[in-house]
Structures are given as structure tokens and as C-alpha cells.
Amino acid sequence: MCYCKCGHGGMNATALSLEQTPPLSVPLRFFLTAPLFVMAAAGVLLWYGPVALSSRWMSPLLAVTHLVTLGFLAMIMVGAVQQLLPILMASPVPRPRLTSTMIHLLLTTGTLLLGAGMLTGRPGLFIVAMVTLGLGLLIFIAVVAYCLVRARSSHATVSAMALAIISLLVTAGIGLVLAGGYGLASLQLPRYLTDLHLIWGMLGWVGLLVIGVAYQVVPMFQLTSNYPAVVMRWLPRLLFAALLLWSAALLLPDSYYWLVLLGGGGLGAGYIGFAMITLLLQQRRRRRVSDVSTDFWRLALVSLLLAMLVWGADGFSLLQQGELLLGILLIMGFAMSVVSGMLYKIVPFLLWLHLNNHLQVAGRWGAKIPNMKQILPQQRSRWQFWSQLAALPMMLAAAQWPELLTRPAAVCLLFAFALLWWNLLDGVRTYLRYVRSA
Numbered sequence: 001m002c003y004c005k006c007g008h009g010g011m012n013a014t015a016l017s018l019e020q021t022p023p024l025s026v027p028l029r030f031f032l033t034a035p036l037f038v039m040a041a042a043g044v045l046l047w048y049g050p051v052a053l054s055s056r057w058m059s060p061l062l063a064v065t066h067l068v069t070l071g072f073l074a075m076i077m078v079g080a081v082q083q084l085l086p087i088l089m090a091s092p093v094p095r096p097r098l099t100s101t102m103i104h105l106l107l108t109t110g111t112l113l114l115g116a117g118m119l120t121g122r123p124g125l126f127i128v129a130m131v132t133l134g135l136g137l138l139i140f141i142a143v144v145a146y147c148l149v150r151a152r153s154s155h156a157t158v159s160a161m162a163l164a165i166i167s168l169l170v171t172a173g174i175g176l177v178l179a180g181g182y183g184l185a186s187l188q189l190p191r192y193l194t195d196l197h198l199i200w201g202m203l204g205w206v207g208l209l210v211i212g213v214a215y216q217v218v219p220m221f222q223l224t225s226n227y228p229a230v231v232m233r234w235l236p237r238l239l240f241a242a243l244l245l246w247s248a249a250l251l252l253p254d255s256y257y258w259l260v261l262l263g264g265g266g267l268g269a270g271y272i273g274f275a276m277i278t279l280l281l282q283q284r285r286r287r288r289v290s291d292v293s294t295d296f297w298r299l300a301l302v303s304l305l306l307a308m309l310v311w312g313a314d315g316f317s318l319l320q321q322g323e324l325l326l327g328i329l330l331i332m333g334f335a336m337s338v339v340s341g342m343l344y345k346i347v348p349f350l351l352w353l354h355l356n357n358h359l360q361v362a363g364r365w366g367a368k369i370p371n372m373k374q375i376l377p378q379q380r381s382r383w384q385f386w387s388q389l390a391a392l393p394m395m396l397a398a399a400q401w402p403e404l405l406t407r408p409a410a411v412c413l414l415f416a417f418a419l420l421w422w423n424l425l426d427g428v429r430t431y432l433r434y435v436r437s438a
């Protein structure tokens with residue numbers, strides 16, 4: 001039941017530690033920077049054209065991958081975690097403004113430098129990127145670890161977030177070694193680590209964080225029942241154990257191939273289970289209002305299911321370009337859709353909340369406050385959803401027919417994320433208009 005006048009249809013705001021919320025600029029700087037990185041990635045695809053999609057090892061594709069995974073996904077997830085820690089776990093980040101400024105600056109410059117290094121092949125750029133990215137992610141990991149320990153909660157979200165943060169540490173650690181292979185003459189590129197790096201990134205850091213956050217936000221925002229207690233407790237642990245098994249298998253001699261099957265099977269089963277349970281919860285929800293965020297979640301979960309099928313089929317060499325399809329389904333179909341769906345809930349809610357606080361502080365108790373749907377109009381969010389939905393099959397098709405479709409797919413991507421950026425910016429403008437009039 002909703003006790004507030006926010007118009008978002010059901011979250012019990014009093015249950016959350018809202019008074020601990022950090023300044024609006026803390027998460028917003030991450031959310032407003034992120035779509036620009038996808039626009040830059042689309043620009044790279046437009047510039048380089050079909051050659052970028054001709055193999056997973058092409059340097060423009062590596063640059064596109066990191067503009068998206070670090071510039072968009074990590075950027076938003078890092079911003080959202082700093083917002084969620086105080087609200088969901090009553091464990092605020094110390095010195096939030098200073099901490100977020102440092103992390104944001106280091107992550108932004110580091111990602112740009114890594115992208116530039118990948119495009120130009122200049123070792124110096126890799127080295128500066130290693131320092132900035134390494135420092136930025138390390139500060140973030142240390143701060144979150146401190147907040148999680150202090151939260152002293154055994155809630156499933158806390159343990160999933162902790163496992164996600166460990167996975168980020170592994171991903172970034174291997175990423176730095178790989179970058180060293182490009183930047184340092186003394187180090188040969190250890191390509192046997194690349195698969196480990198990307199699996200820990202996508203199915204560890206991104207996947208586990210999405211699961212942990214889903215436990216809270218799916219029931220809260222989409223008015224579903226809670227996830228079953230046994231799933232909440234064991235799923236992240238099972239997935240983490242499967243990641244460990246799979247990694248050990250990759251590093252051990254071929255005779256341990258059965259470990260790949262065991263680890264891969266565990267990961268596949270775990271993620272398929274998560275997608276099916278979430279879709280089922282949404283199917284049975286109490287109030288079925290059409291809502292763009294839920295549509296993004298559905299798109300994400302269907303993509304996750306497809307990705308797991310492609311992964312299995314690719315393992316049996318049934319597909320051409322299977323690796324690219326898998327990457328597109330996981331990164332664009334699953335992760336980017338979840339994150340966009342979350343933005344459409346978190347951003348209007350935060351703008352509404354801060355506006356409310358602002359008007360109260362200004363003594364304007366009776367002032368008219370726009371509801372969340374007025375801050376970010378549904379119609380425009382829906383258009384943006386359709387454009388992002390259209391970009392996904394275009395991108396998948398471009399992986400099959402790069403000559404024909406790379407540039408049209410890049411245009412779709414550019415358009416979809418320019419629209420996302422514009423929508424977010426417009427929400428902020430509405431907020432500022434009301435603040436000024438107060």
C-alpha cells in the first residue's frame with residue numbers, strides 16, 4: 001500500500017530508510033553520463049562499419065564492449081549501489097559527495113582511455129587506463145565492502161551484493177592483467193584469461209547484482225509476491241560456486257573437462273531458473289498495470305533465456321558467430337534492458353523524493369508536487385522502450401550479416417540511447433523547474 005502521493009502505485013515509502021538518502025547529485029551524475037557512452041559506442045560502430053563485427057577479437061569491438069560494459073552498465077550499477085545501500089540496508093556511503101565524485105571521474109576517464117587504447121593500440125593509453133580504472137573500481141569496491149560489513153544483515157540481497165562485488169574484483173583484476181598485455185612490452189597477452197574475465201564480468205558481477213537487487217525491487221516495484229526463501233538464500237551461492245568450478249576447469253588440463261560441464265551446467269540452470277521464476281512472479285502479480293519498467297524486465301529475462309540456449313548450442317558448435325550472438329544477448333538484451341528498466345523506476349522516484357524534501361524544507365507544505373508519471377511521462381518512456389527493443393534484433397542480425405546491417409544497427413542503438421538520455425534529462429529539467437518556482 002502506498003502512503004505517499006508519488007503516484008507510483010504501491011511502494012511503501014515508510015518501510016525504507018529514506019531519510020538516509022544521499023544528495024541527488026550522487027547517483028544522478030552516473031545515470032546521466034551512462035547513455036553518452038552507449039552513444040559513443042554506436043559512433044565507433046558507425047565509423048568502423050562491418051569490420052568491427054567480423055570477429056570478437058577486433059579492436060573496435062573490444063572498445064565498443066567496454067564503452068558499454070564499463071561506461072554504461074558499471075556506471076549505472078555503481079551509481080545505483082551508492083543510492084541503494086543507504087535506502088535498502090540503512091548503511092550509507094561515508095562522505096557521499098566526495099566518494100562519488102572521485103569514483104565517477106576515475107571511471108569516466110578510465111573508460112574513455114581504455115576505449116581509446118583499444119582503438120589506437122597505443123600502449124601508453126592502456127597504462128593510464130589501468131591506473132585510473134584500477135583506482136576507481138578499487139575505491140568503489142572498498143567502500144561497498146565497508147558498507148556491507150557495517151550493515152550486519154544476513155538478508156539475501158546483502159550476500160548477493162557481496163558475491164557480486166567479489167566478482168567485480170576478479171573481473172577487474174583479470175581485466176587489468178589483460179590490459180597489461182597490451183600496454184606493457186614485458187607482458188605477453190594472456191588470452192587464456194579472456195573467457196574468465198568476461199564470464200566473471202557478465203555472469204558474476206552483472207548477473208549476481210541484478211539478482212540481489214531483483215529480490216528487493218521486483219516485489220516492491222512490480223507488486224509481485226516475494227521470491228521463494230530457498231531461492232533467495234541459495235541461488236547466488238550456487239551461481240558463485242558454479243563460477244568457481246568453471247574457472248578452475250579452464251585453468252586445469254583438458255582431463256578436467258567434466259568440471260566445465262558441471263560449472264557451465266550450474267550457471268545455465270541457475271540463470272534459467274532465475275529468469276523463469278521472475279517471469280512467473282510477474283505473470284501472477286496482484287495488479288497488472290502496463291508499465292515500461294516491467295516490459296524492460298521481460299525483454300531482459302527472455303534475452304537471458306535465449307543467451308543460455310545460445311551458450312549451450314555454441315558449446316556443441318551448432319551456431320555460426322555464436323560468441324557474438326551470446327555477447328549481444330547477454331550485454332544488450334539482458335543487462336542493458338534490466339538497467340534501463342531500473343532507471344525508469346529509480347530516477348523519477350528520486351526526483352520526486354528530493355522535490356518533496358526540497359519543498360518541505362522551503363516550508364511549501366501545500367505546494368503542488370508532480371507525480372512520478374508527470375516527471376517522466378509514460379508515453380515517451382514507451383517510445384524509448386520500443387526503440388531499444390528494435391535495436392536488439394538489428395544488432396543480432398548485424399552479427400550474421402555485418403556488411404549489410406552493422407551501420408543501420410548502430411543508428412538504431414544511437415537513436416535508442418539518445419532518447420533515453422533525453423528522457424532522463426527532461427525529468428531533471430522538470431525537477432529543476434519546480435525547485436526554482438519554490
Ligand code: HEM
Pocket residue numbers: 056057062065066069070073074114130133134137171172173175176178179180182191194197198201202205206327
Ligand atoms: C578494470 C576494468 C577492465 C579492464 C582493464 C578490461 C580489459 C579488457 C581487455 C584488455 C580485454 C581484451 C582481452 C583480449 O584481447 O583477449 C577485455 C575483454 C573483455 N572484457 Fe574487459 N576489462 C575491464 C572490465 C570489464 C567488465 C566490468 C566487463 C563486463 C561486465 C568486461 C567485459 C569484457 C568482455 C565481454 C571482453 C571480451 C570481448 C571478446 O572476447 O570479444 N570487461 N577486457
